[in-house]
Amino acid sequence: MTINTTLTKRPALHKGEVGFFPDNPMSQDDIAVFAMYAETMHAIRTERNLQALKFLWGLVHKTADNTDYFLDKDDAMDSLKIKVGYSKSVYDPHTREMEVRPKSLKHISDEQLRLLTERMMDVICAEIIPGMEKNTLRKEIEEMTGVTSVSEE
Numbered sequence: 001m002t003i004n005t006t007l008t009k010r011p012a013l014h015k016g017e018v019g020f021f022p023d024n025p026m027s028q029d030d031i032a033v034f035a036m037y038a039e040t041m042h043a044i045r046t047e048r049n050l051q052a053l054k055f056l057w058g059l060v061h062k063t064a065d066n067t068d069y070f071l072d073k074d075d076a077m078d079s080l081k082i083k084v085g086y087s088k089s090v091y092d093p094h095t096r097e098m099e100v101r102p103k104s105l106k107h108i109s110d111e112q113l114r115l116l117t118e119r120m121m122d123v124i125c126a127e128i129i130p131g132m133e134k135n136t137l138r139k140e141i142e143e144m145t146g147v148t149s150v151s152e153e
């Protein structure tokens with residue numbers, strides 16, 4: 001179920017107040033562009049594999065921040081999805097050519113998400129940040145996101 005609503009970015013006003021607040025660097029960056037007390041529109045939903053998605057986005061965010069290959073985390077995610085083959089060819093009627101576009105993570109299975117994350121880690125360690133040890137990278141992302149990755153190594 002998805003709920004669309006408006007929320008206001010602000011500090012808590014009352015002791016015990018409940019709200020939606022960023023709890024990791026990636027989420028903090030996402031909302032940093034909005035002014036304090038700005039009313040914003042949100043789509044709120046829960047994901048069954050939220051922790052695994054949080055780990056993957058943390059991985060991509062850290063990669064984008066520590067290299068000059070990507071404009072931002074969204075560009076990095078799209079580029080890495082294409083690089084590891086999580087993409088499909090689609091026809092562009094404007095150019096009349098086939099082009100490769102990244103697939104959405106909206107309906108990815110837990111197993112596909114685990115494999116996608118592992119493939120991206122392999123590419124990051126081998127090609128984007130050569131010399132980075134996979135276990136070191138995994139530990140840094142786990143510390144950053146507070147999420148323990150699921151792997152079969």
